[in-house]
Amino acid sequence: MLHERQVEALLEPIIKECSLSPQVEITMEANPLNLDLQKIEALKLAGINRFSLGVQSFQLRELELLGRMHKPEDAFATVEALHQAGIRNFNLDLIYGIPNQSWLDWLSNLKKAVDLAPPHLSVYLLQAEPGTPLAQSLDRGQYLALCEDEEERFYYQGLEFLQENGYEHYEISNVCRQGYQSRHNLIYWDAEEYLGLGASAVSFIGNIRTRNQNSLEAYLAEVLRSGHMDREILEVMDHRALVADAIIMGLRKTGGISRELFVKRYGVDVMDQYGAVIKDLIQMNLITTDNHRIKITAKGYFLSNQVFYRFLP
Amino acid sequence: MQEKIRNFSIIAHIDHGKSTLADRLMQFTGALTEREMRDQYLDKMDLEREKGITIKLQPVRLNYKARDGRDYILNLIDTPGHVDFSYEVSRSLAACEGALLVVDASQGIEAQTLANVYMAMDLNLEIIGVINKIDLPGAEVQKIKEVMENVIGLPEEEIIPISAKLGQGIEEVLEAIVQRVPPPPLAEKGEPMQALIFDSYFDSYRGAISYIRVVAGEIKKGEMIKMMANGKSYEVAEIGVLSPHMTPVESLQAGEVGYLAAGIKNVADIKVGDTITKTINPxxxxxxxxxxxxxxxxxxxYPLDNNDFERLREALEKLSLNDASFVFEPENSVALGFGFRCGFLGLLHLEIIRERLEREYGMNLLTTAPSVVFKVVLTNGTEMMVQNPNLWPATAKIDHVLEPYVKASIMVPEDFIGAVMQLCQEKRGDFITMEYLSTDRVIIKYRLPLVEILYDFFDALKSRTRGYASLDYEIIGYFRSELMKVDILLNGEIIDALSFIVHSEKSYHRARGIVAKLRKIIPRQMYEVVIQAAVGSRIIARESIKAMRKDVIAKCYGGDITRKKKLLEKQKEGKKKMKQIGNVEVPRDAFISVLELDNE
Known part of the structure; x- marks a missing residue:
């Protein structure tokens, strides 16, 4: 993790050169082990106004299984420090669907999270990415993965619990208190442009998605030599692909996509271009439409790939 | 002229080295230059190379200067080595005066080979026994000589031991052909021209090309010819010999072997076994x-995508140009839409056609389970030939049913007699006879329903005899049988393409097996899927697939959009291998994989 002075050095020119809006959101992602009150205060001074903590779970067994270095008490202490430093805006990441996790385990994690009063929560289904130690343990049968029926139950019942506690569900895996949607993440889901700085950061500008050089040394060398980032092109999208991309990202939001906005931005009425697909999906009870918006249904959240792939060009 | 011609073929079991020997003969006689020499020149198609089998025969002309100092023309007519193509073998043999019987020195003679040798003997061919692979450690040359003498009656001392791989004994084989195979019979002056078609193929430039053996008279470029089976006439555009490349000649005389092109559009017009004559003096x-x-x-x-129906028709037409024994006609399935009912000589033939459609024509296909042709006698006395289970009449209308039977000959070491008999009993076989071919090898004959040996019989036979058994069969006719139709239902709808005909005693077991198999191969869907098997309205097996509950990318931010979209694209590609039937997506392989039940 960057030292607070490095963060300061990074943000200083941006704050100085760019006319940032007073509502600007500057988030620092952190592991609970890496923050204490002193550091938080220094980062706050440097310009950070939102923190996102990789808490994942409040149970030691689960944290160990996930290969996390911190302990449940570290999360409590860090959130306490955020409160002391006067940071109101922060997010906690939680993971469900951990092998051998029961509904009560998950509910207890949710309760503990809610007790810490974060304005924003990301709740992710565990993905055992191929090749990771966890995936290997699962393959060896060391742990028993949850079945998809249980995962689905944890998802919907978890959301229900969060909504009962005043959180608004605004993206497949994200909830927040009113007004605390992550402005940064919305850029992705709204298919807006973004510029990624640093090694292996991704940018999306115009119709091109690029990724910077993965090696920090090579990235720095090129920036120092030419003043430009060395990047590879991930995707060059034609008009159809751009529209599809915007639909797929936009439908991740519970508010869905606006037909008018698509007409304005892309000159396309989604209902016209995808009439047959939309009809099928409505019949399957995966999406709903009104005159203005197209949205995924509650049933559709956990089956959203069934919706998305159908929009691919 | 004639006395210098020798027409011969090679009879051998798969893997006994026929192609290698053919290559050596070509190499020895200079038909192929060293540069052209590549292993197994005669097997042209990729499929043949991959499966190590010869499907199509291709004649080759060899010029050989014998030890007597004279030049001979040796026409080698290769033969396919699979029971599906035994008629083609018989016509190739009919174009010859002699045959090399090639037997592997460690494997011994196999059932299929024996059947072909008997065929050659019935056609009065001179048989030259050759034992190949004598260089291998397991070679039992003397023992195999004895069997060949006992079973086929070839004098031991005339059998030639060779190693095609090492090129040993090749000249002896060529000499034996020259000395022992009789030349073609002398042509009589003025006799009407007759030529036997023993193979054909389609060439996109010259049209249908036939491989012929001129039996009587002479045929010249420019003459008018007639196909005796259908009476159609054509002008000879080109005739020639294969040495082994196509080399045009002015005329072919009685006894000669070559090719003929006459602007014929369709191979169906030049049927293997047909006779070509001239329109004048026919x-x-x-x-x-x-x-x-x-x-x-x-x-x-069926095309997986219904829009490909016309493309499939074109591909089938093109393939049938090259293969007159394969037939097709349009049919319509409620589940699958428009497709074709196709007829084949056997399962290998089916598999070859299917693979060629996919490889050469890029078709994305769905194949239903193969079936034989049943004969249904109705209560009103009329007979129906049913080649599609969906055309099976209602039970009340059926008086009785007959199914095709084969006589199967299985050669096996005596240790496996029990295993073979047990398998044949399981497959509804009736024992006919058993004979000893040598002290430890027997030939067992059974009468078996064709449908029982179609699917997995050969694999089961091989596995239960540790690979030692060999099988040959011929269809012997129709016999009465207790058969019934079983329907498969998905969510209450009969999927016509999955219906099958089965013996009543096996219906329950098979229905349960298929339903269980479908449960395994149909992925979870948006809705619960109920799979049932029914005889008439009676359900005899049931399974269900619970609805899909999860299909989600939990995390999707700026850095991984591209990768996540690739996952979705993969998913979309996977859908292309599915057939939407009602509201159920069925993997295309479901329709054929239900055959593979007994292997599990």
Whole structure:
């Protein structure tokens, strides 16, 4: 993790050169082990106004299984420090669907999270990415993965619990208190442009998605030599692909996509271009439409790939 | 002229080294230059190379200067080595005066080979026994010589031991052909021209090309010829010999072997076994032995995407240009839409056609389970030939049913007699006879329903005899049987393409097996899927697939959009291998994989 002075050095020119809006959101992602009150205060001074903590779970067994270095008490202490430093805006990441996790385990994690009063929560289904130690343990049968029926139950019942506690569900895996949607993440889901700085950061500008050089040394060398980032092109999208991309990202939001906005931005009425697909999906009870918006249904959240792939060009 | 011609073929079991020997003969006689020499020149198609089998025969002309100092023309007519193509073998043999019987020195003679040797003997061919692979450690040359003498009656001392791989004994084989195979019979002046078609293929420039053996008279470029089976006439555009490349000649005389092009659009017009004559001074009778080859195995072939129907028709038409024994006609399935019912000589033939459609024509296909042709006698006395289970009449209308049977000959070491008999009993077989071929090898004959040996019989036979058994069979006719139709239902709808005909005693077991198999191969869907098997309205098996509950990318931010979209694209690609039937997506392989039940 960057030292607070490095963060300061990074943000200083941006704050100085760019006319940032007073509502600007500057988030620092952190592991609970890496923050204490002193550091938080220094980062706050440097310009950070939102923190996102990789808490994942409040149970030691689960944290160990996930290969996390911190302990449940570290999360409590860090959130306490955020409160002391006067940071109101922060997010906690939680993971469900951990092998051998029961509904009560998950509910207890949710309760503990809610007790810490974060304005924003990301709740992710565990993905055992191929090749990771966890995936290997699962393959060896060391742990028993949850079945998809249980995962689905944890998802919907978890959301229900969060909504009962005043959180608004605004993206497949994200909830927040009113007004605390992550402005940064919305850029992705709204298919807006973004510029990624640093090694292996991704940018999306115009119709091109690029990724910077993965090696920090090579990235720095090129920036120092030419003043430009060395990047590879991930995707060059034609008009159809751009529209599809915007639909797929936009439908991740519970508010869905606006037909008018698509007409304005892309000159396309989604209902016209995808009439047959939309009809099928409505019949399957995966999406709903009104005159203005197209949205995924509650049933559709956990089956959203069934919706998305159908929009691919 | 004639006394210098020798027409011969090679009879051998798969893997006994026929192609290698053919290559050596070509190399020795200089038909191929060293540069052209590549292993197994005669097997042209990729598929043949991959499966190590010869499907199509291709004649080759070899010029050989014998030890007597004279030049001979040796026409080698290769033969396919699979029971599906035994008629083609018989016509190739009919174009020859002699045959090399090639037997592997460690494997011994196999059932299929034996059947072909008997065929050659019936056609009065001179048989030259050759034992190949004598260089291998397991070679038992003397023992195999004895068996060849006992079973086929070839004098031991005339059998030639060779190693085609090492090129040993090749000249002895060539000399034996020259000395022992009789030259073609002398042509009589003025006799009407007759030529036997022993193979054909389609060339996109010259049209249908036939491989012929001129039996009587002479045929020249520019002459008018007539096909005796259908009476159609054509002008000879080109004739030539294969040495082994196509080399045009002015004329072919009685006894000679070559090719003929006459602007013929369709190979169906040059049927294997047919006789070509001239329109002027035509022959009165065709050469003996011609028969219409009837397909015995049928299945439905459907484009996965219904829009590809016309493309599939074109591909089938093109393939049938090259293969007159394969037939197709349009059919319609409620589940699968428009497709074709196709008839084949056997399962290998089916598999070859299917693979060629996919490889050469880029078709994305769905194949239904193969079936034989059943004969249904109705209560009103009329007979129906049913090649599609969906055309099976209602039970009340059926008086009785007959199914095709084969006589199977299985050669096996005596240790496995029990295993073979048990398998044949399981497959509804009736024992006919058993004979000892040598002290430890027997030939067992059974009468078996064709449908029982179609699917997994050969694999089961091989596995239960540790690979030692060999099988040959011939269709012997229709016999009465207790058969019934079983329907498969998905969410209450009969999926016509999955219906099958089965013996009543096996219906329950098979229905349960298929339903269980479908449960395994149909992925979870948006809705619960109920799979049932029914005889008439009676459900005899049931399984269900719970609805899909999860299909989600939990995390999707700026850095991984591209990768996540690739996952979705993969998913979309996977859908292309599915067939939407009602509201159920069925993997295309479901329709054929239900055959593989007994292997599990």
């Amino acid at each position: 022959a009165l009778k065709p050469l003996p032995g011609y028969k219409e080859v009837k397909p015995v195995v049928f299945c439905g072939i």
